[in-house]
Amino acid sequence: xxxxxxxxxxxxxxxxxxxxxxxxxGFTFRNYAMNWVRQTPGKGLEWVSAITGxxxxxxYTDSVKGRFTISxxxxxxxxxxxxxxxxxxxxxVYYCAMEFTVTTVGEKFGSWGQGTLxxxxx
Amino acid sequence: QSALTQxxxxxxxxxxxxxxxxxxxxxxxxxxxxxxxxxxxxxKAPKLLIYDVTSRPSGVSNxxxxxxxxxxxxxxxxxxxxxxxxxxxxxxxxSSNRNTLVVFGGGxxxxxx
Numbered sequence: 001x002x003x004x005x006x007x008x009x010x011x012x013x014x015x016x017x018x019x020x021x022x023x024x025x026g027f028t029f030r031n032y033a034m035n036w037v038r039q040t041p042g043k044g045l046e047w048v049s050a051i052t053g054x055x056x057x058x059x060y061t062d063s064v065k066g067r068f069t070i071s072x073x074x075x076x077x078x079x080x081x082x083x084x085x086x087x088x089x090x091x092x093v094y095y096c097a098m099e100f101t102v103t104t105v106g107e108k109f110g111s112w113g114q115g116t117l118x119x120x121x122x
Numbered sequence: 123q124s125a126l127t128q129x130x131x132x133x134x135x136x137x138x139x140x141x142x143x144x145x146x147x148x149x150x151x152x153x154x155x156x157x158x159x160x161x162x163x164x165x166k167a168p169k170l171l172i173y174d175v176t177s178r179p180s181g182v183s184n185x186x187x188x189x190x191x192x193x194x195x196x197x198x199x200x201x202x203x204x205x206x207x208x209x210x211x212x213x214x215x216x217s218s219n220r221n222t223l224v225v226f227g228g229g230x231x232x233x234x235x
Contacts, residue, residue, distance in 0.1 A: 044124050044228040045160075045168065045211050061222050100173060106223030107215055108158045110179065112167035 002026040002111040004096050009116030016086050016120070022079040022096030022113055030054070030074040033105040036081050038092035039115070048094070049081065050106035059106055064090075086120045093117050125225035126151065126212055133233040139200040142230045144212030145193055150225055152193035156215035159188060159197045162229075163208045171210075172197060199232070207234045 008020040022034070036048040049070040050059040058070050069082040079096050093115040100110030127145040134140040144151065144159075151157055157175045160168035170179055172188035175195060185200045195214070199206055212227040 045213070045226040047213075047222070047224045047226065050223060059221065059223055062219065065221060095167060100170060100179070107156055108170065108173040108213075109160075109168070110170050112169070114167055 002098065004098060004111060004113035006094065006096055006113040006116040009094065009118045011119045011121065012086055013122050014087060014120055017082070017084045018086065018118060020081040020083065020094055020096075020116060020118070024077045024079065024096075024098070027098070029072075029077040031102045033099040034070075034072060034079045035097045035099070035106055035109060036070060036079075037095045037097050037109065037112075038090075038118075039095070040092045046092075047106060051079070052105055053102070057105075083118070086118075088120050091118060091120045124228040125216065125218075126214060126227035128210075128212060128227035128230045130228070131231045131233065133235055134199075134202045135235045136202050136204065138202050139198060140202060140232065142197045142199075142210050142212075142232070144195040144197070144214075144227050146195075146214055146216075146225070147193055147218070149218035150214040150216040151190065151195050153217065154215045155190070157188065157190060157195040158213045159186075159195075160211045160213070161206075161208050162211065168211060202234055204234050207232055 003025045005023045035050045051070045067085045095115045096113045097109035098111040100108040159172040162168040
């Protein structure tokens, strides 16, 4: 059974940094691209970032490019999101999401973690 | 404002069918057959219901079906059941921005009366 468990969220002041982690199990982690998707409380979903299975290629939505860095450690089956220069509008529940197939990146998300809440506020 | 437009809410009675629309543009919904639908119960993570416009993952009920016409995709739920009450989100691959791979709709709250 696929399991994705996020951690690292919390309350952080504007301008601060936070690193999210997503521990994966139940599948061959290195074969699948992984994503971060966020959801503002009571609002819709927003794709944030994706990384290929090897970790060689990364993608970011415009609003986080230059501030967030996605990475993965395939030896530890763990996905990361380093978030710097945080802003109030980054406040959201952050989900890690596994691609549905081994061939796609940032397209369709077959399994999701339970999410971790990031609150950016002074 | 979300890139894809969904109605904020829909409702139906048990046993009825409902349809949720998802309107985009030629750069996303209309240009590619990469539309997905997700179901999200309160406090839970989204669950993939439909991918590639019409396909269902293993284990998803055949009461859920997807379609597309032009720039609008649709999710139909037939034989409504109480447990279908949830939020539904559509997404699509997009070519409108070289940095953004996928866009979502704002979500639709389904109420089973």
